[in-house]
Amino acid sequence: MTARPDALGALLPQWHRLRDAEAGEPLRALLAVIGEQLDRVREGVEQDYEDWFVETAAPWVLPYLGDLVGYRPLPGYERVLATGLGAPGADSRARLAEALAPRADVAATVASRRRKGTPALLEELSDRVADWPARAVELSRLLGHTQPVRLYGTGSPAADARRLTRGRTADLRKSAELDLAGGPFGTLGRTVDVRRADSRHRQGGWTPAGVGLFVWRLRPYSLRTSPAYCVDRARNLYTFSILGNDSPLVTKPVPEPSATHQATVDNVPAYITRRQLADRPADYYGPGRSFVIRRDGEDLPVPPSDIVVADLSEWRYRARRGQVVVDPELGRIAFGSRTAPRQGVWVDYHYAFAADMGGGEYPRERATPPEAAVYRVGPGRPYQRIMDAYRDWQRDRRAGGTGPDGVIEITHSGAYQEQLDFDLDPGDRLEVRAAEGTRPVIRLLDWYSNRPDALNVRGVQGDCDPRELPRLVLDGLLVTGRGVNVTGPLASVVIRHCTLVPGWSLEPECAPHSPEEPSIVLDRTSACLQVEHSILGTIEVIGDEVATEPAAIQLSDSILDATGHHREALSAPDCRLAHAVLHVRRTTVIGEVHVHAVESAENSLFTGRLRVARRQRGCLDHCYVAPGSRTPRRHRCLPDPAGAIRPVFASERYGTPQYGRLADACPEPIRRGAADGAELGAFHDLFQPQREDSLRARLAQYTPAGADAGIFFVT
Structure with a gap:
């Protein structure tokens, strides 16, 4: 029925409404039906106006708007969405249209074509299409070659400056640059490299006209006020992980200031290296940053002046008096004699993993029954121990003070x-x-x-x-x-x-x-x-x-x-x-x-x-x-009768960042062996093969003219 069933009836004179009430209100019912149709016509006219704009258009209009601006649907989405849409209907068609032409992607088509070929756009495509942070590198600028002396002074000063900065040799006094060499943030020159963009020998590589898109697939997960594990109480040795295992620390990504900004090491979930932490401790250590160390129940963290970066492999390095030694690559801590904790160590840090799985601080869907009794355990709460809360719930339950839900x-x-x-x-x-x-x-x-x-x-x-x-x-x-x-x-x-x-x-x-x-x-x-x-x-x-x-x-x-x-x-x-x-x-x-x-x-x-x-x-x-x-x-199960196909994992040890993930060298029938083309196993719902295909399709459209683009997986 219409939201205003008496809107038309209210326009009639009072005499007609009285006569209609005496007859059982047949006129009022007729006008209510007519009013419902008028409302539908009015809503259709209003929606027709909204359909002119991609932000407010109906889902079924998005493919048509995309076609007007030259938008190309991503490959493979028809099969992925069709497997989960169920019976065909209006809702199914709307969801399929939204998937084939995502609203944000269609809206950004014109602006993206204006910025075609820029590294910042390629990084934005990776985040928008595949939800992977990325760093785009113009590999031609890192190509080492003989500098032509006769060209200097013949062009503009800016051109001469660009020639001087291309393919620089290594400065052994700058340890930070040496630490980044060969990676996505390296600035040192190199000769032509015939490596391909990935292990499956696809397009792209370190070529003079190539563009490399370095992507991070592992996500940063935070742990706040977590107790550190004491490995050796006599020598004051600790690990960030409560399980006592080595756990490399990762950067807490900082949002980029603008759409034209090119990602730096602070904008991606990169592993923190010893040299980077030693050169820029203020960028990684402190409240709200990548990691914090607290001792003896203090609210204030350990002063940055006490932090010393060192290699704690096999615990050979001995902390001096007053020092707090940190090894970010292993996730280890060593205290000196003056700074030795007496009442425990607590840490805030970030670790890398592939998905929301296992115990973690990530958001989870949970519902509390309205009649359930909630007993909270923790510092500043009514209970300090789990069993104390359980015994009180059991006592209240048997006494009839609460329902069966606890x-x-x-x-x-x-x-x-x-x-x-x-x-x-x-x-x-x-x-x-x-x-x-x-x-x-x-x-x-x-x-x-x-x-x-x-x-x-x-x-x-x-x-x-x-x-x-x-x-x-x-x-x-x-x-x-x-x-x-x-x-x-x-x-x-x-x-x-x-x-x-x-x-x-x-x-x-x-x-x-x-x-x-x-x-x-x-x-x-x-x-x-x-x-x-x-x-x-x-x-x-x-x-x-x-x-x-x-x-x-x-x-x-x-x-x-x-x-x-x-x-x-x-x-x-x-x-x-x-x-x-x-x-x-x-x-x-x-x-x-x-x-x-x-x-x-x-x-x-x-x-x-x-x-x-x-x-x-x-x-x-x-x-x-x-x-x-x-x-x-x-x-449609694997392997084949010969049994030649076997899964290859990046890591099979729990506690490592790559735990449980299929390696990039894993055979394609396993990486895409699910019913919808995703990978088999626990990380199926990440849809990484589809995201990779979508990113490659977008790179082919927005790569600079005459250049090849390749994807390099950092994690």
Whole structure:
């Protein structure tokens, strides 16, 4: 109906309205229908005016506006969007039109063509099309060649100055320039280099007429007020990472001042080198910058005058009295005798990773039930320990003071060293989560000598309605030291945006401390395990194969890491078949899987053998399965019958920036093996192949005339 049903009726004389009311208001109903049509005509006329402008035009108009200004749709979007649009309809067509002609891209077409060939535009295209920070380099300006002396003085002074600055030789007194040599910010001259733009030998390279676009695919993630890890208390040695592993620091990018500005090392998430930090400490250290060090609970950071940059490899460098030595390339700290901390060290820093996965301070979607009781844990909060908040919720729940929903929210990115035992009654729904912008760490230590020290989740024994079985949610946490043990009757255990450190903890070089220990043990429980956007180690299932139904395990957008391709990522003890049914979506599994059945697996990657008992049940759709696997029916899965195609990872060790990512040298059928052309595994939703293709298409349109453009992946 119209928003103004009586608008026309109000224009009639009062005598007609009275007569109409006596007759049951048939005239009022007729005028309401006519008014609705008038409103639609009015809205159509107003929208016709709005469709003249790209900022307010309807989505279906965008391709037509783009055609007027010569806009070319990006390749491959038809197939990507069609797979997720569902049934055809007006909404589907509108979303498809918006995707084929993005509003911002169409609006910038004319301005971009005016700036064609400029390095700043190429960097802007990378950010706008692929969402990758970039640095464009005119390689011809770095080409070393013999300077023609006879040309000096024949042209303008500006031309002579350009000749003098082209292809300069190295000045050994300027360590900062030497540190940047060969990279995107290097200014030293070089001879012709026949390297190509990437490992797949595509267009571009270090040629005299080439333009190199250096892009950063890893994102910077922040950690604030995080405790540093003490490696050696006697010598005052620490690491930025709470796990004690080496973690290189990255720059917190600074926004560029204008659209014509060319990116510098401060505008991209680049790794901080020792020389750069030593030459420009004020640009990296301090509140609001790349990293900060605080000691003994002080609000003020360590003074910049006390910071000394040094190589702390193997901890050979000894800090002198009053010094705070920092190694940004390894993420290590060493204190001198006068500045030695007595009450702990806290750090703010940025690390690099590929996506929002595992425990982190990045924004997460979360909803709190309106009737849930929230118990906050952290400094300045009513509770300082997680178990204290849990006991109060349990007491209030049994006393009838609160409903079945309870939320324990940790408001601080600190380390909580306590034994966690959650005993849940029928009807309980408990959520233990990190507050927005925090990443708390739960360190499960060796508390008891006569029983396991895992994070125990137990359902209270007793017959009850299956709809009243308790539920537990872990959200945004990093668990180290031990794993999670689930027993008893439970409806579900949900682990989302969490990290259960594979191998329990890490060595300095990111090697797992206990590679064969499980991260989750399902011990004779009815719980459905749901893992979303998380990183975890081995899952071990202990169940009664005769008296109980198989447990349900659902993995999506996660990494299941057994720390080795030939170790068991999911199985029962002694490498037997786990009494469970597996559902996998967009997941990377490093290790072998021995399971009762696989109900569904799509766009996933299994590096070890997959052994299934019930082969007639379920299906694998667009997956990679290691040769020698025993699986249900497969639909467009890899590898080929010869087994020549194998995945290649940039890193398989948790704690490194490139962890879990497919290498650029990985075979194309795996990099583009998903149903929509994206890569297989946990980073499917980054759509990196599509972003790369889109960027190459735009570079071909806006590259300077007569020049070749190539993409160089820095990270």
